[in-house]
Amino acid sequence: MHAAVVDDFRTPPAYREVTLPEPQEGQVPVDVVAAALHPRVRSQADGSHYTSTDALPLVPGVDGVGRDPEGVLRYFVLPGTAWGSMAERTLVDPARSAPLPDGVDPVVVAAAMNPAMSSWLALTRRVERTAGARVLVLGATGSAGRLAVQVAKRLGAAHVTAAGRNREELERLPALGADAVIALSDEPDAVRAGLAAAGRDLDVVLDYVWGGTTATALRAVVPARREDDRLLTWVQIGSVGGLESPIPSAALRAMNLRLVGSGQGSVAPSDVVAELPAIATEITTGGYDVRARAVPLRDVRAAWTASTDDRLVLVP
Numbered sequence: 001m002h003a004a005v006v007d008d009f010r011t012p013p014a015y016r017e018v019t020l021p022e023p024q025e026g027q028v029p030v031d032v033v034a035a036a037l038h039p040r041v042r043s044q045a046d047g048s049h050y051t052s053t054d055a056l057p058l059v060p061g062v063d064g065v066g067r068d069p070e071g072v073l074r075y076f077v078l079p080g081t082a083w084g085s086m087a088e089r090t091l092v093d094p095a096r097s098a099p100l101p102d103g104v105d106p107v108v109v110a111a112a113m114n115p116a117m118s119s120w121l122a123l124t125r126r127v128e129r130t131a132g133a134r135v136l137v138l139g140a141t142g143s144a145g146r147l148a149v150q151v152a153k154r155l156g157a158a159h160v161t162a163a164g165r166n167r168e169e170l171e172r173l174p175a176l177g178a179d180a181v182i183a184l185s186d187e188p189d190a191v192r193a194g195l196a197a198a199g200r201d202l203d204v205v206l207d208y209v210w211g212g213t214t215a216t217a218l219r220a221v222v223p224a225r226r227e228d229d230r231l232l233t234w235v236q237i238g239s240v241g242g243l244e245s246p247i248p249s250a251a252l253r254a255m256n257l258r259l260v261g262s263g264q265g266s267v268a269p270s271d272v273v274a275e276l277p278a279i280a281t282e283i284t285t286g287g288y289d290v291r292a293r294a295v296p297l298r299d300v301r302a303a304w305t306a307s308t309d310d311r312l313v314l315v316p
């Protein structure tokens with residue numbers, strides 16, 4: 001059988017012949033139907049993810065849609081170690097999967113589950129209450145941020161502000177549920193004013209950007225709070241703007257700020273598994289705006305370097 005294989009962290013994966021390892025206890029072989037190229041997969045394949053080890057070669061892919069030995073179509077998550085989902089077959093723990101209804105588009109499910117999960121888990125597992133909350137999505141123009149706007153509304157958020165630097169994408173977000181937008185590409189004074197206005201009564205931030213943007217946002221929000229002791233839960237989810245952020249110390253003293261993360265490690269695997277069926281149902285029935293494009297697995301190397309806003313999904 002064939003798979004995408006990373007032999008060197010500096011080079012995109014190659015499509016080549018491999019042998020599926022023997023299943024370990026609790027694993028079943030699954031025919032992969034679709035596996036998406038998420039940022040998480042890129043960081044697995046270049047060795048930069050915080051869970052990465054130096055072990056090579058590896059087959060990339062942290063999740064996917066596949067058909068199990070009983071013929072059931074399932075969405076599955078993988079630990080992100082040596083054998084991933086970008087292969088004709090992979091090994092899945094059925095307990096870390098959710099069956100999918102007949103007739104769903106596996107490419108859309110593979111594309112949307114990982115980015116949708118980022119906000120779903122944050123809002124259901126890392127935040128005290130989403131219903132009625134005022135939410136800021138920082139970095140709202142990517143796959144995960146766009147879905148975060150929709151998921152927050154779906155989970156009952158009273159008001160969602162979407163902040164992003166791509167103006168064209170930002171303008172599409174009110175139609176997906178955003179009540180207000182902030183263009184991070186505007187002049188710094190305008191950005192600060194927008195963040196301060198949003199920050200007055202904010203309850204939750206879903207932060208996909210981090211880096212200097214987060215520090216700027218906190219500097220704008222702290223003096224703007226209407227009630228300093230109102231809880232603001234700031235959830236660190238992504239880091240497209242930088243892996244580190246110079247958080248102002250006053251932010252933690254001058255307001256009731258709770259800084260938490262949401263991701264592999266901070267959300268218990270049992271909690272992820274518990275939410276999978278609900279997220280799969282959402283994706284397949286919720287009418288979410290998902291931009292997905294199928295690419296043959298054999299073209300994995302070209303897919304790696306393609307420039308596109310669509311979430312590419314490798315199809316064996």
Ligand SMILES: NC(=O)c1ccc[n+]([C@@H]2O[C@H](COP(=O)([O-])OP(=O)(O)OC[C@H]3O[C@@H](n4cnc5c(N)ncnc54)[C@H](OP(=O)(O)O)[C@@H]3O)[C@@H](O)[C@H]2O)c1
Nearest residue numbers: 039118141142143144145165166237238239240241262263
């Ligand atoms: N913790 C989790 O559970 C979890 C799950 C999924 C994803 N993530 C993380 O979330 C982040 C986004 O993932 P994704 O799937 O949405 O990726 P994506 O579809 O590639 O989107 C990334 C977006 O970030 C924008 N961007 C890049 N640099 C920016 C900056 N400095 N300021 C503002 N926006 C910037 C880009 O927009 P423009 O270039 O057009 O401005 C792009 O639209 C990644 O860091 C990913 O690893 C975390």
